[in-house]
C-alpha cells in the first residue's frame with residue numbers, strides 16, 4: 001500500500017483573524033481524505049507557540065464559533081531550517097516525526113503575508129498557496145493596488161499614508177470624494193476598516209486604522225455589487241463561477257462577516273449577470289491573480305458598478321474555508337467538492353516544489 005502523505009495543517013496564529021482560522025481549519029481537517037493523508041494538526045497560539053495536536057484533539061468548543069479555542073496538548077514543536085519538514089519538540093529536542101506538505105490555514109499577518117512561507121521554504125517542504133512574494137504583495141493593499149494598476153486592472157483610487165505623515169481631510173476629500181474608506185494596509189476580515197462620511201470621522205478612524213498597521217490606505221468609495229471569484233492553479237490558473245456578497249449593512253464589516261447573522265448573505269452563483277459580464281469578471285480575476293504572483297489558490301474580490309465597470313478590491317491568498325466561506329463553495333458549485341479541491345491544492349504545492357527544486361542553484 002502506498003504510504004500516506006503527511007499533511008501538516010497549521011491554524012490559529014498571531015493575527016486578529018485567529019478565530020476565523022480555527023473555523024477554517026476545522027473544515028479543512030474534516031474534508032481531507034483520510035485514506036490518502038495522515039493529518040497532523042498544528043495550532044499556533046496567539047503568542048506564536050506551535051502546538052502539536054491530533055485529529056481527535058486540536059480544538060476546544062469546535063461547534064461554537066464564539067467559544068472556539070486551540071486545544072493545548074502541551075507538546076510545543078518547532079520547524080527548523082533544512083529539516084525537510086521534521087518537527088522538533090521545543091523542550092526535549094526530540095523529533096516528533098515529519099510533515100510532507102504544509103497547508104497553512106492562517107489568515108492575516110504572519111500567516112498570509114509571506115513570513116511563514118519563508119520558513120517553509122527554508123525548511124525545505126512544499127506548502128499550499130502563494131509563495132513568499134505572492135503572499136506579501138497580496139497582503140499589502142498598497143503594493144497590491146500598484147501592481148493591479150500597472151497591469152491595467154481598475155481599482156479604487158487611494159492614498160497610502162505612513163504613520164507620522166500628514167494628510168488633511170480636505171485634501172483627501174478633494175482627491176477621493178466622499179464617503180471614503182480607511183483601512184490598515186496589511187490586515188483582513190475588515191478589522192480596522194471604517195467608512196468616513198464627514199470631517200468628524202476623520203481623526204478617529206485614521207487613528208483606529210493606525211492601531212493595526214504603520215501604513216494605512218484611504219480609498220474612494222466604489223458603489224457597486226460585491227462579487228467574488230475563486231482562482232485555482234499555478235502557471236495556468238482557472239476561475240470558478242461568480243459569487244455575491246449581498247449586504248444588509250453599510251459595508252462588509254467584521255460584524256457583517258462574522259457576528260450579525262443578517263449582515264450579509266452569500267449568493268452562489270450571483271444572480272442577474274450577463275454572459276459578457278460573467279466572462280469579464282472571471283478574466284479580470286485570473287489577470288489579477290497572475291499580476292499579483294499568486295499560486296495555488298486565491299479569491300479575487302471585485303466590485304461591479306452600475307456602469308458595468310469591474311474594479312478589483314483585493315485578493316485573498318489564503319481565503320476562508322469556514323462553513324459559509326465563498327472559496328470552497330464556489331468550487332463545489334463548479335463541480336469540485338472540498339475533498340477534491342484539497343487534493344488539487346496539495347498536488348499544486350508538490351508540483352511547484354518539485355519545479356523549484358530543479359532550478360540550478362550554482363553557477
Ligand SMILES: Nc1ncnc2c1ncn2[C@@H]1O[C@H](COP(=O)(O)OP(=O)(O)O)[C@@H](O)[C@H]1O
Pocket residue numbers: 156181183187188189190191193219220221222223226251252253301313314
Ligand atoms: N473602496 C471601497 N469602496 C467600497 N467599499 C469598500 C471599499 N473598500 C472596502 N470596502 C468595504 O469594506 C469591506 C472590507 O474591505 P477589504 O478591503 O476587502 O478588506 P479586508 O481585507 O479586511 O476584507 C469590503 O468588502 C467592502 O464592503
Ligand SMILES: [Mg+2]
Pocket residue numbers: 189190301314
Ligand atoms: Mg475583503
